[in-house]
Amino acid sequence: MFEESDAKATIAHLPADKFRQYRFPFPPLSEQINLTSYIRENIIRFNTLITKTERSIELLKERRSALITAAVTGQIDLREAI
Numbered sequence: 001m002f003e004e005s006d007a008k009a010t011i012a013h014l015p016a017d018k019f020r021q022y023r024f025p026f027p028p029l030s031e032q033i034n035l036t037s038y039i040r041e042n043i044i045r046f047n048t049l050i051t052k053t054e055r056s057i058e059l060l061k062e063r064r065s066a067l068i069t070a071a072v073t074g075q076i077d078l079r080e081a082i
Helices: 016-018 029-072
Strands: none
Touching: none
């Protein structure tokens, strides 16, 4: 039996027969489908954002490296920028 007062994070022994007696609510199928679509669309959007962000980070690292190289080799004078 599930008990709220139980401090354990797992159920020590729950055979299938005992588990079947519990009822769990589910949203209607149409809502499940809508939720699934929403989640999939957002996963695609987030993956696109992650890819673009990672590419931006790579470009910024390259530009930083080029700026440091230019400053060290004297191609630019940073004292004028201050």
